[in-house]
Amino acid sequence: MATLLHIDSSVSPAEASASRAVAAAFRAHWQEQHPDGTVVYRDLSAQPVPHITADAHTAGFADPATHTPGQAAAFAERVRLIEELEQADAVLIGAPMYNFSIPSTLKAWLDNVILIGRTAGEAPSAKGTPVTVVASRGGSYAPGTPREGYEYVQNYLAAVLGDALGLDVDFIVPELTMAPQNPAMAELVPLYEASRDRALEEAATKAKQLAERFAA
Template sequence: MATLLHIDSAVFPQGSASRDVTAAFVKSWLEEHPEGKVVYRDLAANPLPHLDVAAASAGADDALRAELAAELAAADAVLIGAPMYNFTIPSTLKAWLDQVIIVGHNAALPDGPVAGTQFTVVASRGGSYAPGTPRESFEFVQNYMEKVLTGMLGAEVDFIVPELTLAPMRPEMAELVPLAEASRAKAFEEAAQKAKDLAARIAA
């Protein structure tokens, strides 16, 4: 039975692009794996504590960190909703990463328990930070997530990027609404297809 670990971090429970796209991914995943298991953490509704000196010193001997690390190690695939807040990831998601990444236990190892695990990150953002755009250098979601997940955990990372999500709500972005709609539609298509492909790959 395949297990998908699903992490959401968007503050708003409704109307969130990242939540909508991760939900579409899970739906497609379960269609391919009806007997599969989805372990869900909503970091906005149930935030984790920031890493403190006691937990950092204890490492895998800390009860919460051990629980999170075991949950991650048991996953066949991981799905993360990572909206851009102030050019980077939500603090709740950073807290999860700080707690779950344990050097010498699952990180910074040549062949750790998470090495090779496929992570799919839904990196939604209100504007566009794509290569060639004026704010390309402000993009610290994909850059950070790719580096920390591959560099620390040895994971494989794929991205789905719904852009311009604020366009329908901002009059000054009205001319960008068609691009926003196209980006949203593409994100849903990618979520469905990537979930299907990943489910098939794991089942093979």
């Protein structure tokens, strides 16, 4: 039975969040294919993981036998998050763009799970695990648009998840999500709706394709 690690990081509730809506659709289609599978869910907005501390950081480079009580406690929290990643057959991440970047809660999770010599380095422990990122954004940062140069979510996550952790990264990108709320973007609502519908279709297709991989 396959295990899906599902991480949300939007501060908005489900009914107001594009990343949550599309990730939920992906998860639903995944579970249709794996009704007896396991989903490990983390809502980083509702229950943030600790930001990296000096103890948590230095413990990753020290012999566990030499850990201080503070290092041991902080490192145990990191290991718990790392093991969730290592034990997952697939990963799903909701990553909305906030101020051109990812939510700080998602950055905190990444800082915890990136450990040189284990999850990162010459032989990443979760190497090859497929990860689908729902990278929603309020405007458009697609190639050829005026704000293309401000796209730091996909670029950053491709580097961290793909290059550092060795995961097999795929993106679903619903954009123009602010159009229904911002009067200045009213003329873009049809484009937003098309992007939303396309993202939901991609979520269904990608989830089913990925599930079939584990069913084979």
